[in-house]
Amino acid sequence: MPDEAPTQPSAVRAAAANARAWPFVEARTLLDRFADQPPAKGYVLFETGYGPSGLPHIGTFGEVVRTSMVRHAFAQLSDLPTRLLAFSDDMDALRSVPGNVPNQGMLAEHLGRPLTTVPDPFGTHPSFGEHNNARLRAFLDRFGFEYEFASATEYYRSGRFDAALRTVLKHYDAVANIVLPTLGSERQATYSPFLPVCAKTGRVLQVPLRRWDAEAGTIVYLDDDGEEIETSVTGGRCKLQWKVDWAMRWAALGVDYEMAGKDLIDSVRLSSQICRIIGGVPPAGFNYELFLDERGEKISKSRGNGLSVDDWLRYGPEESLTLFMFQKPRSAKRLYFDVIPKNVDDYIEGLTRFPRQEIAAQLENPVWHIHHGQPPRQESRLSYSILLNLVTVCHTEDKAVLWRYISSYDPATTPETAPLWDRLLDFALAYYRDFVKPRLNYRVASEAEKEALADLGASLRALPAPADSEAIQSAVYEVGKRHSVFPDLRAWFRSLYQILLGQDDGPRMGTFIALYGRDEAVTLIDRAIAGEDLAAGG
Structure with a gap:
């Protein structure tokens, strides 16, 4: 077991060299790019992209948090300076009017113009692009990300991209020949990598070029x-055009790492080819899988079948959402409300394990990546699921009542000593109100089940005081084994959950009864045997 002293940087670096967690795998791949010499620009550049025609969403959070994890892992392996650029494609044209903004008629009059020249429908910023850029920065600042913001409009207008644009023009035919085979015949006839901004209308034009002069840059x-x-x-x-723009940006800025969604695999491949043609080196990175809804269908903003960051944060802490993003980024995952409790519990379990792990195991633990190597200490024996079940049987939304149960179970755990658990109670109450309570369906016990319940009540009464959760769990097991009505212990526990909690699944009964109180649990069992309505409280 590691001691309580802070882990030495040299020990972390040694363990990081072989760590299997995916951020370290990515970081080592990136570091290999500089095996011969460090980057000429003097730092390693990470980038994430943002399309400001819409507001930041859960995918934005996922991309930035995952990139930040790779960046932090890289810092454990190398002393090379790093930067993270959050790049907004705010010079893109407004192609359609979003359905969730005011003044839609006004916006319709500005279709085709760069987002930074479209008036802000909210009336708070000089343009729609700047409004959404501000929302992006506020969104990233809310979660404490370390980043630098960049605006495509500023970079284009300031001349920062001028040299790269001239290079693209110099290789016009080669660039166009990469893109053209991916287009339909009608689009091929009008395609040009360059989109002029009309001096008369201010619109971004998709028009074929009559001719060009690479030397003059026209x-x-x-x-x-x-x-x-x-x-x-x-x-x-x-x-x-955006695929060429992406490649140009990689080359002009020297982007070393950028990840993208699986739906952009072909775009990454194409942009990488263009980047090489214009003299750049495509960044390292990987393609992460997209999210699915509870039916296994791809999440779509237009269909509204997704889950927003704020949706998640009503029912679980930010750290649980970060854990969801950390887990298996290359696998498609269902993103819906029912996954929140498990992710909260997995986060708590990771915190509990961390102090008892050796350094190598700590670097595999998601909480190391969530907290940049400094996770808070967590020794509570509780879980979020247990709190949900406590709220269910107590039929109360009074936190003080719930805290009496928790402090009785674990006197060292109070709102002052365990602020995380105080937050978790708020989340549990909200989740109970919105998702658990409407689904509760208490089942009446059969006669054979009532006999088993009576046996359980007698066994609990017979336990010496105080009895810990392990002794209680053992007693519950033994009762289930004694009654042939249950083909196995799984059936016994399922019966307890359905009859006592109104659910098909539930917590570890020993821990739950110890938290709820043995006498209270016996009373609950007696009420179930008597056929009382447990949904009405008592």
Whole structure:
């Protein structure tokens, strides 16, 4: 067992060299890129992208938190400085009017214009793009991410991308020839990597080019009126189609690491080819799986079958959502309300294990990654599921009543000494109100089950005082074994859950009874035997 002194950096670095947790695997792959020499720019650049035509969502959180985990893992392996750039594609054109914003008629008048030139429908910022950028920054700041914000509009207009844009123009045919085979015949006829911003209308135009001059850095196109227009590709007068834009950004900024969703596998491959053509090195990274709803169908914002960050945070702490993002990022996972309690309990279990683990095991523990190597100490024997069941049998939303049960079970656990558990009670009460209570379905016990319940009540009364959860659990086991009505212990416990808790599943009964109180549990059993309505409380 490790001692309580802080782990030495040298010990962490030695263990990180072989750690199997996926952030370390990713970090070692990234570090291999600099085996011969460090990056010329003097730091390793991580990037995440944001499309500000909509508000930040749970996918935004997942991408930034996972990238931050890789970045932190990298810092354990190397002394190379790192930066994380949250890049907003705010020069993209507004293609459609979002259904969840005000002043939609006004927005419709600005379709096709860069988001940073579209008026803000909320009236709080100079443009719609800047409004959503502010929401992104507030969203990331809320969770304490360490990042730098970047605006595509600023980078294009300031000239920061000018050299890279000229390089793309120089390799115009090679770049276009990579993209064209992926398009339909109609789109091929009008495709150009460059999208000029019309000086008359301010709209981003998707028009074929008549000709271009790589030396002068100019293109010629026909505008909507049929007039032949010559414009520079620099200074924000043009932007690039997004796949070319992605590649250009990688090359211009020297992006070393960027992950993307599985739906962008082909785009990553194509953009990587373009990046190499214009003299860049595509970043390391991986494609994470997308989320599914409870029916196993892909989550879609337009269909509204997803779960938002705020939805999750009504019923569980931020750390439980971060754990969900950490677990198996390359596997499709169902993201719906019922997964929250398990993730909360898995987080608590990780905290409980951590102080007793050796360094190598700590680096495999998700809480190390969630808390950047410094997880808080957690020794409570409780679980979120146990709290939910306590709320269920108590039929109360008074936290003081619930705390009396908890402090009786574990006198060292109080709202002052265990603020996490005080928060968890709030989450448990909200989850109980919205999801558990409407589904409760108490079953009346059969005569044979009543005999087993009476036996259980007598066994609990016979236990010496005080009896711990292990002694109680053993007594529950023995009663189940004695009654042939139950083919196995699973059937016995399922019967207890359905009759006493109104659910098909439930907690470890020994721990639950110890928390609820042995006398209270016996009273509950007696009421079930008498056929009382347990849903009405008592």
